[in-house]
Amino acid sequence: MIRALVITALLLSGGTAAVPAAAHAEPPPLPSDDPFYTYDQPLTTTDPGTVLRSRPAPFAFPNLSTPITSTQVLYRTTTQQNTPTAAVTTVLRPLVPGPTRLLSYHMAYDALGSQCNPSYTLTGRTDSPGAVMEQAVIAGYLTAGYTVVVPDYEGLHLEWTVGRQSGYATLDGIRAAEQILGLPASTPIAMSGYSGGSVATEWAAEIAPHYAPELTLVGAAAGGLPVHLAHNLPYVSGSADWAGVIPAMVVAFRRAYNLDTAAFLSERGAQLTDAVETMCLGQFAKRYPGLTDAEMVRAPYHSLLDVPAAAAAVNDNIMGTAGTPAVPLLLAVGQSDPIGDSVMVARDIEALAHRYCGSGVPVTYARYQHHDHIAAFARFQAEAAQFLTDRFAGTPPTTNCASVGPGNSLAPVPIPAG
Structure with a gap:
């Protein structure tokens, strides 16, 4: 099914047909063994988002090549402790040119090993059904004419669930993409991510007003968020x-x-x-x-x-503690039991929506009844696609803040005596 969807999407976009990938003479090294991913020069005087190096790479599925090529970019970003570091992002251009709409798409790679990095799996090197499914979503956005940026937002050391750092890597990945593509600061940008990808999306939206105020963000869609x-x-x-x-x-x-x-x-x-x-x-x-x-x-x-x-x-990783987003938000979660979607807590996400509503942010809060975390993925992607279409079209944002309850307390847990 995924294969058929990808081929159809690429054909509709005006490109040549996707074809089975040729056998690789030798597989590329894992990112942990690939010198492209290392940078040993001082970065203290280098601006966040600066491109350090780049290279072309295929955009392929397991056993299925495509006519799309990507650019992998190593760039300067910031750690959770506010020290300079590097990260990698993948920049994908649509086959049919048009006005640039830049989407930073955040895959739920939730990883501790470098073989899970999007920059690696997007080249066709994955056996993860989830990664393939998200890549099909990306192919859909490319078909719709979006330029898509996919950061390895967990960083070079795969620090999963770490919030501000994921947000920094996301925003700096956008900056790096704009440099690579030669885009003006007025280029409209949106962000989207589900589950692990919501970490990058939500934190980037929080910190953008003070960390990357020059970016023209128009909206952010986050589903299945680990708020607390x-x-x-x-x-x-x-x-x-x-x-x-x-x-x-x-x-x-x-x-x-x-x-x-x-x-x-x-x-x-x-x-x-x-x-x-x-x-x-x-x-x-x-x-x-x-x-x-x-x-x-x-x-x-x-x-x-x-x-x-x-x-x-x-x-240190409670969402809503680093700033207030300045763009419309879609915040969504499934509800398969009294607590949430089997892993994410629905009333936590409601509380985050309530907090932002109280600060004047246009928020759409969606709860998908009878959907667990896996099932809610498709519901979220459908709603996010329409939400992003409206944001890029300049449609005035809607909100259901009036019906959003207070949710759970998001207060920090007490620190035990050492």
């Missing part, structure tokens, strides 16, 4: 489908915050974090059904949130 990880943690603890994200989150926070995990992980917790540290979401999410938060830690701790450094890191 302290609320997601007990929700997925013991889950059959999502418990594997617990050790993965520990790995990501160890990388981003230099957590001394040896000081609090149980023997099992240490084994699991070692096991998942190079995996993609599809490999670790269901790998440990029934795993609980309590199993990850040793006495005197009963939860990761009992660990002061871990609790502080969680608090």
Whole structure:
């Protein structure tokens, strides 16, 4: 089905037919082994978004090439601790030229290993159904005439769920794309992402007014958002489908915050974090059904949130704490049980919408009843496509703020005494 959709989309866009990919004589190196992804020169005097190097790359599906080529760009961005670093983005041009509408699309690659990077999987090197499905969405936007930018927003060290850093990488990826394409500052830009991709989208929208005020953003669509990880943690603890994200989150926070995990992980917790540290979401999410938060830690701790450094890191990633978006928002979530979509907490997303509504942001809050996290993906993509079409067309934004309730408290969790 995905193959048929991609071929149809590319044919309708006026390009030559997609054809089966020729056998690769030798697979390209993983990003972790590819010198393109490393930059060892000082970056302290280099402006965020500056292009450091670029190269052409194919846009291909597993066993299916396309007439589209992309440009991979290494650029300067900023870490969670506000130090300079580098990241990579992929710039894709539509086959049929027209007025440029730039879409920063954020794949839910939710990864700890570089083989999951969008810049790698978009070349056809993936066996992830989720990655292929999102690539089909990207192909649809290209067909519609959008120029699409797809950042590796987790950074070179794959620091998954880390908020401001993902937002910085997103906005700097847009800056780098504008440089590569020679676009004026007036170019309209929108952002979209689901699940892990919502992290990049929402945080970029928050920080854009002060971090990248020169960008002409027109809207942001985010679905399935992890607004407050302290609320997601007990929700997925013991889950059959999502418990594997617990050790993965520990790995990501160890990388981003230099957590001394040896000081609090149980023997099992240490084994699991070692096991998942190079995996993609599809490999670790269901790998440990029934795993609980309590199993990850040793006495005197009963939860990761009992660990002061871990609790502080969680608090550092509560959405809505770094700024107020200056563009219309679509915020969406599924509802398959009384809490949420099986992994994201619906009332947390409602609370974020309520907060932004109170600040005068035009927000559309959508809750998809009877849809779990996976099923809500398609509903979100359909609504996001119309939302983005309206934003680029200059249609006045609508809002349902009057019907958005207060949701959960998004207050930081108390930091235990060390």
